[in-house]
Each structure stands twice: as structure tokens, then as C-alpha cells.
Amino acid sequence: MSAKIRFTDKDHSLTEREIFASQYVPGAVALQVSDQSYSGFDGFGVAITPSSCYELSLIDPSERKELLQRIYSKDGVGLSVGRICVASSDYSPEIYSYDDYPFDTSLEHFSIERDEKYIIPMIKEILEINPDIYLFASPWSPPGWMKTGGSMCGGYMREQYVDCYADYMIKFIKAYAEHGIKVSAITPQNETNTQQNGKMPACIWHPEIEARFIKLLRQKLQEENLDVKIWMYDHNFNDTERVLWSLENCKGLSEACDGVAFHYYAGSIEQTKAVKEAFPNLELHFTEGGPRLTDHYDTDWCKWGLMMIKALKAGYRSFTGWNLMLDETGGPNVGPFIGICGGLVTRDSRSGELSYSGQYKAFSHIAPYITSNSQIYPISTSDAYNLDMSHYPIYPREIEGVLIDNQDGKKTVVLVNPNDHALQTQIKINGKLWYIELYADSMCTITVKE
Numbered sequence: 286m287s288a289k290i291r292f293t294d295k296d297h298s299l300t301e302r303e304i305f306a307s308q309y310v311p312g313a314v315a316l317q318v319s320d321q322s323y324s325g326f327d328g329f330g331v332a333i334t335p336s337s338c339y340e341l342s343l344i345d346p347s348e349r350k351e352l353l354q355r356i357y358s359k360d361g362v363g364l365s366v367g368r369i370c371v372a373s374s375d376y377s378p379e380i381y382s383y384d385d386y387p388f389d390t391s392l393e394h395f396s397i398e399r400d401e402k403y404i405i406p407m408i409k410e411i412l413e414i415n416p417d418i419y420l421f422a423s424p425w426s427p428p429g430w431m432k433t434g435g436s437m438c439g440g441y442m443r444e445q446y447v448d449c450y451a452d453y454m455i456k457f458i459k460a461y462a463e464h465g466i467k468v469s470a471i472t473p474q475n476e477t478n479t480q481q482n483g484k485m486p487a488c489i490w491h492p493e494i495e496a497r498f499i500k501l502l503r504q505k506l507q508e509e510n511l512d513v514k515i516w517m518y519d520h521n522f523n524d525t526e527r528v529l530w531s532l533e534n535c536k537g538l539s540e541a542c543d544g545v546a547f548h549y550y551a552g553s554i555e556q557t558k559a560v561k562e563a564f565p566n567l568e569l570h571f572t573e574g575g576p577r578l579t580d581h582y583d584t585d586w587c588k589w590g591l592m593m594i595k596a597l598k599a600g601y602r603s604f605t606g607w608n609l610m611l612d613e614t615g616g617p618n619v620g621p622f623i624g625i626c627g628g629l630v631t632r633d634s635r636s637g638e639l640s641y642s643g644q645y646k647a648f649s650h651i652a653p654y655i656t657s658n659s660q661i662y663p664i665s666t667s668d669a670y671n672l673d674m675s676h677y678p679i680y681p682r683e684i685e686g687v688l689i690d691n692q693d694g695k696k697t698v699v700l701v702n703p704n705d706h707a708l709q710t711q712i713k714i715n716g717k718l719w720y721i722e723l724y725a726d727s728m729c730t731i732t733v734k735e
Contacts, residue, residue: 288719292729293586293646304731307720313709315667316700318688322660327419327603329593329652330366331629332573335377335400336617337609338407340632349410352630352639356609357415362645363653365415368572368605369408369468371424371457372400373437374475375485375620376608380437382428383457389430390449397460405464412466419603421470422461423519423572425486427453432488439483442474442490444497451501458511469512472519472546472572473498478527479520485620492527496535503541514543516570523552528560532567544568544602554595561600568602575607576642578615578627585643586650590701590728593651594685598663606644650730654689654697662688664698664712684708684723698731 288304331337341349355361372382379399386394397405412418426437427450434440442450458468474490481487490498499515506513517538518528532539544567545560554571561569574592576582589606596604611617611628613635618626629648631640655661664686686700696715702708702723710721714733721731 286715286717286733286735288731288733290721290729290731291650292724292727293650294724294727295584297724298646299649304719304721306717307711309718310709310711310720313711313720314684316684316686316710316712317665317667318712318714319663319665322662322690323600324660325602325657326597326655326659326661327657328365328655329604329606329648330364330368330418331575331606331609332368332370332376333408333411334370334374334608335404336611337376337628338404339378339617340610340612340628341407341410342403344632344637350414353411353414356629357411357418359415359653361653362648364648365417365652366419366421366603366605367408367411369404369420369422371422371454372426373486373619374423374425375481375487375618375622376611376626377486377619378617380486380619382426382437384428384453387430390446392449392452392456395453395456395460397457401464405461405466408466409464419469420467421472421514421516421570421572421605422457422468423472423475424454425475426488434483436483437486437488439480439487440489441480442488442494442498444494447494447498448501451498451505454502455505455509455511458513459509470514470516470543471502472516473502474519475573476520476548477518478524481621492531493535496531496538500537500541514568515541516544516546516568516572517542519546519548519572521548521551522554522556525552525556525559529563532560532564539564539567542567544570546570546572548572549574549592554592554599554601558599569600571596571601571604573605573607575629576627576644577625578613578631579625581643582627582631583640583643584726586646586728587643587701587703587726589644589647590650590699591685591703593647594687594699594701597661597687598685606648647728650728651699654691654699654730654732656691658691660690660692662690664688664700681706681708684710688714694735696733698733699729700731701728702726
């Protein structure tokens with residue numbers, strides 16, 4: 286039996302070393318593997334936004350292929366989920382819907398022609414590398430004429446256009462299918478609870494209007510024999526109460542939708558466990574959260590490692606970050622967050638040089654090791670290593686981790702130490718104790734071969 290560790294900290298990036306079975310070390314933190322596991326995780330990914338596609342289109346084709354292989358191939362990071370935008374988001378070079386002809390309720394002017402310039406070609410290049418990637422789509426706004434205010438930027442969805450908008454979404458799914466792009470799931474609206482002060486494509490949906498739309502869309506999907514899932518809400522953890530209210534009070538909603546999508550910008554992921562407890566048949570999906578140019582862009586692997594592991598422990602079916610690629614200014618952008626959000630990869634518009642985020646490194650530690658058949662076991666620290674009150678209010682943060690069993694003779698452990706000091710740890714795998722030193726602010730992957 287042998288084991289190796291790959292670790293990332295301030296001085297190392299995916300550095301590999303051998304580790305060894307050990308005698309019991311009483312002073313080390315004991316890591317405990319749960320007896321409970323789950324499987325069926327769909328994968329990790331990022332948003333293939335219009336801005337990301339635009340930036341990718343500027344790269345030399347051979348260099349672009351090499352980059353996409355690094356991100357999406359099984360020999361690379363192995364991302365297997367992608368979020369695409371239904372028309373414009375705030376991370377688009379331009380603002381448009383697929384039917385900007387006012388009050389065209391017959392949708393005679395519906396067209397995805399503007400997507401065909403650089404969005405669809407880039408998605409198809411990704412599909413050439415990973416044809417099995419799971420794609421889901423989110424709209425940032427219906428056409429402005431379906432909303433209060435008449436603009437894609439801000440406003441509220443008007444109930445009288447719900448049926449027409451369901452037809453609009455069906456047309457989108459079919460139009461992409463004609464290009465060989467299968468949309469496997471839909472969220473009815475990106476961030477249902479905000480209209481972003483009219484500064485970007487956005488739309489508020491009343492819970493009852495959202496529920497009515499989902500039920501109509503489900504009916505139309507069935508009539509068209511389209512195998513597409515619907516994930517409701519697609520907004521922050523902190524309004525889980527809205528989700529629960531809708532599911533409990535809108536008749537037929539829990540049967541019409543397949544899951545609930547969440548973002549990380551407010552609240553904690555633990556709040557969302559209440560949805561799974563009340564509606565165990567619904568899937569949970571993490572659908573947005575990415576690095577910030579202004580906040581440890583290339584060193585925030587612990588932040589994202591913690592978020593990914595917490596999502597796995599909460600029983601989420603997928604984890605999708607934000608933009609695949611942006612430039613050094615966080616653009617192109619048609620919203621208020623310019624200069625804040627960064628891509629998984631940054632392309633410098635002046636030199637063409639590529640740089641990689643801390644989230645990219647976190648994905649590299651976990652995404653290649655999990656498949657839909659993996660058994661995932663939560664890891665926790667022993668109660669004996671709880672809060673040391675003598676150091677209050679400064680005390681260690683808890684180590685987070687999971688064990689992944691692919692029934693292939695190997696077991697993989699992913700651990701995050703978010704503390705500013707190193708920790709001695711031990712974990713029992715296959716009946717043996719293994720000694721692991723977790724460096725300060727580090728993420729690691731341990732593979733044990735039988």
C-alpha cells in the first residue's frame with residue numbers, strides 16, 4: 286500500500302510528494318471518515334459566458350485548443366459541467382435578447398444569430414474535447430417588452446407574458462440543438478430576487494409567477510418530448526425561505542421542477558439543507574461563484590476548496606463557478622461589476638498572457654477525482670480538537686475534507702487547511718493510519734493505492 290500527496294500553498298502549486306503509514310501520534314488532529322456516503326455527483330464546471338467566448342475567440346486556435354484541453358479533458362482538470370447564457374448577461378460584450386421586436390408574442394422575429402458569431406463556435410470547440418459535458422442554461426432577462434419598464438436592464442416579469450416566455454425558452458433549446466448543443470437543464474431566471482437597479486440585464490420574479498412559469502415550461506417540454514430539467518430560484522443561500530414557501534404553497538411546483546439552484550453571495554450553504562430535508566427528491570446545484578480580481582485572485586484556493594467540499598457535504602449534485610475567461614480588467618462587461626469579477630483564467634489583452642485563479646487550482650485538486658459513480662464520504666475532525674478557549678477569540682478554523690472511493694483500488698482524500706499555521710493530522714484508510722502535515726493556507730489531495 287502506498288500514498289502520495291499533491292498540495293498547494295503560498296510556495297507550491299500541485300507539488301507531489303510521498304507520504305507514509307504511521308504509528309499513532311496522540312498530538313495530531315484525528316480526521317474521521319463518516320460511515321455515510323452518497324453518489325451521483327454530476328461534476329464541476331464554470332460559466333461559458335458570452336464574454337468568456339469572446340475572449341476565447343481572440344486566442345490563436347492551436348493555443349485555444351491546448352487551453353481547453355487543459356480545462357476540460359480527462360487528462361487535465363476534467364471540468365464536466367458548463368453554464369451557458371440565454372442571450373445577454375452582464376458578462377457579455379453587448380446587450381440583446383433573441384426577440385427585441387416589441388410585443389412580438391408570436392415570436393416571429395426570434396433568432397439566435399448573434400450567438401452564432403463567437404458563442405456557439407466556442408461551445409462547440411469545448412464539446413469536441415468533452416462531448417459529455419453537462420450544459421445548463423440561464424437567462425438574465427426576458428425581452429424587455431415582457432417586463433415592467435420595457436428594458437432588459439431591471440424591472441419585473443409581467444404575468445401576461447409567462448406563456449409566451451415559455452415558448453421563447455423552447456425555441457432557444459431547439460435552436461441550440463440544431464447546432465448540436467444539448468441543453469440538459471434550465472434555470473428560469475438568474476437571480477430571481479434582484480433587478481440590479483437597472484444597471485444590467487436582470488429581472489425580479491414574484492414567487493407565484495416563477496411557479497406558474499415552471500409549470501407551463503414543464504408542460505411544453507413534455508409536449509415537445511424534450512428531456513430538460515428545471516432548476517428553480519438560482520439565487521443566494523440566504524433566501525432559502527422563499528424557496529421553501531414556494532414549494533409548500535404553489536401547488537404542483539415540487540413535481541414540475543427537478544431541483545433548486547443556489548449562489549454563494551449571501552448566506553451559508555448549510556441553510557439550504559432545509560430544502561433537501563423537506564423535499565428529498567429535489568436536486569441541489571451550486572450554479573455561480575467565482576474569483577475576484579480585487580480579492581486574492583490567484584491565491585484563494587482555500588476559499589474555493591472549502592466551498593466545494595461544503596457543497597459535497599450538503600449533498601449538492603453539481604458545482605459551477607462563474608466566468609471561464611475574462612481579460613485583465615474583468616471584462617468585457619455590460620454591468621456594474623467591472624473590475625471586480627475575474628475569470629477562472631485571465632487573458633491579458635495587451636500581451637495575450639494567461640494567468641490562473643486560485644479557483645482553478647482548487648478545481649485541479651478535486652474535479653479529476655470525482656465521477657457520477659464515486660462514493661463520497663464526509664471527513665470531520667475529532668471533538669477532542671474543538672475550540673481551544675485559552676486562545677479565544679483567536680482559534681483554529683476547522684479542517685474540511687472528503688474521501689472519494691471510485692472502487693478502482695484507490696481512495697482519494699481532499700483536505701483544506703484554512704489556518705495561518707501548519708497542522709499535524711492523521712487519518713485511517715484501509716485499516717492503516719497515515720500521517721499528513723497540512724501546511725498553512727493549503728489544499729491537498731492524497732491518493733492511497735491498495
